[in-house]
Amino acid sequence: MCMAINTAKFGFIKRDTPREINLDPLQTGGILTPEARQALQEWGDGYSVCDYCGGALDQIKTPPIFDFINKALPEFLGCDQARVTNGAREAKFAVMHAVCKEGDWVVMDGNAHYSSLVAAQRARLNIKLVEKTPAPEYKILPEKYAEAIDAVKRESGRAPALALLTYPDGSYGNIADAKAISKIVHDNGIPFLVNGAYAIGRMPFNAKELGADFVSGSGHKSMASSGPIGVLGVSNQYAPKVLAKSPTNKNKEIEFLGCTARGATIMTMLASFPAVYERTRPERWQKEVEDARWFSGQLESLGLKQLGDKPHDHDLMFFESMPFYDISQKADRYFLYREMKARSIHGIKPGLTKNFKLSTFGVGREKLGIVVDAFKEILQKYST
Template identity: 75%
Template sequence: MSQDLSLQKFGLIKRDTPRAINLDPLQTGGLLTPEAREALLEWGDGYSVCDYCGGMLDQIKTPPIFDFVHKALPAFIGMDHSRVTNGARESKFAIMHAMTSPGDWIVMDGNAHYSSIVAAQRARINVKLVPKTPAPDYKITPEAYTAAIEEVKQQSGKPPALALLTYPDGSYGNLADAKGITKVAHDFGVPIIINGAYAVGRMPFNGKDLGADFVAGSGHKSMAASGPVGVLGVNEQYASKVLQKSPTHKNKEIEFLGCTARGATIMTMIASFPSVVERTKPENWEKEVSDARWFSGQMEALGMKQLGDKPHNHDLMFFEGSVFYDISQKTDRYFLYRELKEKSIHGIKPGLTKNFKLSTLGVGREKLGFVVDTMKDIIKKYSG
């Protein structure tokens, strides 16, 4: 049987998305810096950094991967040890696999990303979700963690092997009481992961200050890196388990299958790192939160409703857009995406009108004002 080797559809494929204003929560924190774009070209060839590797990726001195992984990164995330992984989900799985046995339990918030649940399933452990409060707040509380851990104890006869908190969650951008929740976990003797995929690299973050035993972060979501790439943080108490070496290949760490991110992914993360450190300084993050709150108020003045924490404390926000949904019933569900695209505004997925999320990170007040004016004009156009 002959195979179809037609090549017409392959080759350079350009993105069909406007880039003037990007509100996509998956992309705002991952937009490459100019330095990272140069690194992408410089280090894009396959296993490029392996030219410099003597057998342990994290020990490469030139380029300065060792200094990044073992010095700068743990200081940045506030943990004793760190590694660069192939994504936050890989970080979470590595922790779960190292710290649990099949049949154990993990307690995690009801706003958890699906990848946290899938990582637990892959590790063959059971998941207990901590209920969130009803709409419109969708909060996760320390008291709810207490109740969930007690339920696991009653059901299984022992506390869960792990807990996990999503900080912030990827739907509403809520920042839970991390210190209160980690204290609850520790009071039960349960080590806890903070999934900071939307925190590490976007906002001030210190895992130890929050009470985390482990941290998972995303380079391509929040550290201006070309993905998939992530970070993992672990404190000394559990380092021997998570960073365990192979008994047969003594310079290879088992949970990372010997090596993880190599080439353009880690090198773009390193290239962007000075800019990421700068944008996460408290004074810069305060400006981002101020812009997010201003934008939320403007959107609500147009008839939309922001769900989750209010006043909001993060750039990621979720809106009920009933005004747009009502218009879609008279026109078509893609009208909003089409109208925004004409104004080079990207980030609200095609077909979403009733509910949608977006991010204001790095957009700035002037461009956010343009988005608000555009939304206003769209409503006027279809409501006249």
């Protein structure tokens, strides 16, 4: 070991981004509850949850991880069996790796998150993207799944080994007709994976109602958990493959390398679960959708344009913002970021002005009003 490493810049580091109002789509659903903050302090040490482990994380009775993974979580996801993973992408890779063979084809929506593509590439699968409708809607229509499946059959001589839908997608917050897609996929004898990283923990969600054989969710994205942690739901039909155990180490599941969220992450998920469960009730979610639609309307009245589903059914929205782009041509491309930062509003990436994504999840009408006023002020300031 070299003895000359300068460690002075490490140690405790402050987080300096102001965030009294946070609209970052990656972050709005991952803000910890007070209970999760407490859990971090209590369970932060390495391997803290392993005191009473008999060899399998999901079997730990104290703390009640067994009850969470084997009872509450399958009910919450609407599936037969569940596991925690190191994230939604790790859940997707586990499914792809377990049910497909190298060289197989996977069909996925054209709005799929990059991690779905990379997971398929890691599993050495071929990818066929399902076409989306043109701008400004970018919808994923069920019949396009049929076309993609047919194309794979034609080109490769065999059916795809898996179909994946992003529900909703992370670019436009579009919610496709999963049930209709499931029917087409299943009619072709193909298993169906729904990536609900922006759904599970935010909105009502039920794997069986959607017709999903597998679902993936994200703790740090949508379940108020400290990451990396995700959830995987699987039907009894496919559980033997996905949850297969090691031939040499009888209680270790191969796809999870024996253990996944082995630390404080799982305890933050348990800590936030009562609040997360409450916030996904239909009446709570309906309020979120109303807030999103109101916010979209306000921004459109300022000359911005919301792309994707309209009226919108999710808190994640994509805006084309030509008025701000026009200003950036006179000012500079960082003006919007600076102006928002000065108002302690976080969420628009530095340098973006022409279009950006925002999430209104959990922000509430009052703070959303402050954001709308901020946009108005900035437009006025630069129009004079």
